[in-house]
Amino acid sequence: MSASEEDGQEPSDLRPEVPHPARMYDYYLGGKDNFPADRAAAEQVMAISPRVRLSAQANRAFLQRAVRYLAEQGVKQFLDIGTGIPTAGNTHEIAQKVHPDARVAYLDNDPIVLVHSRALLAGASHGTATVVQADLRDPAGILADPEVRGLLDLGRPVALLLFAILHFVDEESDPYGIVRTLVDALPSGSYLALSHGTADFLSPEQAQRGPAVYCAATERLTLRSKAQVARFFEGLELVGPGIVTVPLWQPEQPEREGDALTGIWGGVGRKP
Numbered sequence: 363m364s365a366s367e368e369d370g371q372e373p374s375d376l377r378p379e380v381p382h383p384a385r386m387y388d389y390y391l392g393g394k395d396n397f398p399a400d401r402a403a404a405e406q407v408m409a410i411s412p413r414v415r416l417s418a419q420a421n422r423a424f425l426q427r428a429v430r431y432l433a434e435q436g437v438k439q440f441l442d443i444g445t446g447i448p449t450a451g452n453t454h455e456i457a458q459k460v461h462p463d464a465r466v467a468y469l470d471n472d473p474i475v476l477v478h479s480r481a482l483l484a485g486a487s488h489g490t491a492t493v494v495q496a497d498l499r500d501p502a503g504i505l506a507d508p509e510v511r512g513l514l515d516l517g518r519p520v521a522l523l524l525f526a527i528l529h530f531v532d533e534e535s536d537p538y539g540i541v542r543t544l545v546d547a548l549p550s551g552s553y554l555a556l557s558h559g560t561a562d563f564l565s566p567e568q569a570q571r572g573p574a575v576y577c578a579a580t581e582r583l584t585l586r587s588k589a590q591v592a593r594f595f596e597g598l599e600l601v602g603p604g605i606v607t608v609p610l611w612q613p614e615q616p617e618r619e620g621d622a623l624t625g626i627w628g629g630v631g632r633k634p
């Protein structure tokens with residue numbers, strides 16, 4: 363059964379025949395909300411970079427530790443852009459364990475993410491979390507969106523979450539300008555938390571072939587170096603341990619072999 367049939371819904375712009383990063387990521391994480399084209403593309407990437415599945419899991423675990431950390435710092439508002447298809451331990455579930463009244467605005471540009479997220483939010487937490495179809499490449503539109511403005515008070519600290527999304531924003535789309543526009547709109551005491559794919563630990567051949575698979579997908583992949591990822595945090599105070607591979611950000615378990623070579627950089631910065 364296809365992902366949309368399971369839902370009983372068929373959004374017209376799903377384009378199941380074209381691999382989509384959200385559904386490929388769902389496949390890496392062992393989810394069921396993906397189509398044959400997504401699985402085939404994901405298998406191609408896994409053949410080129412066998413660690414990609416572990417990296418996706420490590421990214422998800424980092425998101426959860428970071429959200430809990432941010433909630434423990436007193437942040438009660440979250441702007442989570444590039445939400446992904448819901449899986450265990452979503453942002454609102456983690457944040458609301460610390461602050462039952464925490465508010466989460468989920469934004470994604472993939473219609474299937476919207477379908478699944480809306481189904482998830484039809485439950486108990488409805489009213490403190492919302493899902494909006496939006497594109498990160500339109501930060502002004504995001505900041506002006508009535509649903510976002512209705513849920514989040516931008517006069518009070520907000521955690522801006524950009525997990526595993528900025529590598530789908532190429533240089534021509536001005537990723538640094540986008541992040542600056544969003545961070546500039548948030549008050550002191552707000553945070554930026556992000557993770558970002560990198561080729562820093564790949565062979566030149568892997569670094570070329572992995573992104574090539576995504577060329578056939580709806581979004582291209584732009585891997586960035588640690589120094590390029592650090593630029594997103596300009597003007598912010600990095601929280602310890604700084605920018606590290608995602609398993610090593612405030613880990614809860616002893617370091618395992620390969621953790622330092624996971625191809626995703628992560629960090630959290632506070633706006634002074």
Ligand SMILES: C[S@@+](CC[C@H](N)C(=O)[O-])C[C@H]1O[C@@H](n2cnc3c(N)ncnc32)[C@H](O)[C@@H]1O
Pocket residue numbers: 383384387421422425443444445446447469470471472475496497498499524525526527530581
């Ligand atoms: C790899 S998933 C990451 C999901 C989740 N943030 C996480 O880290 O577990 C990337 C998500 O970003 C979304 N995405 C990619 N480009 C986007 C854009 N320009 N605007 C909004 N969402 C985008 C995809 O649809 C997908 O759901």
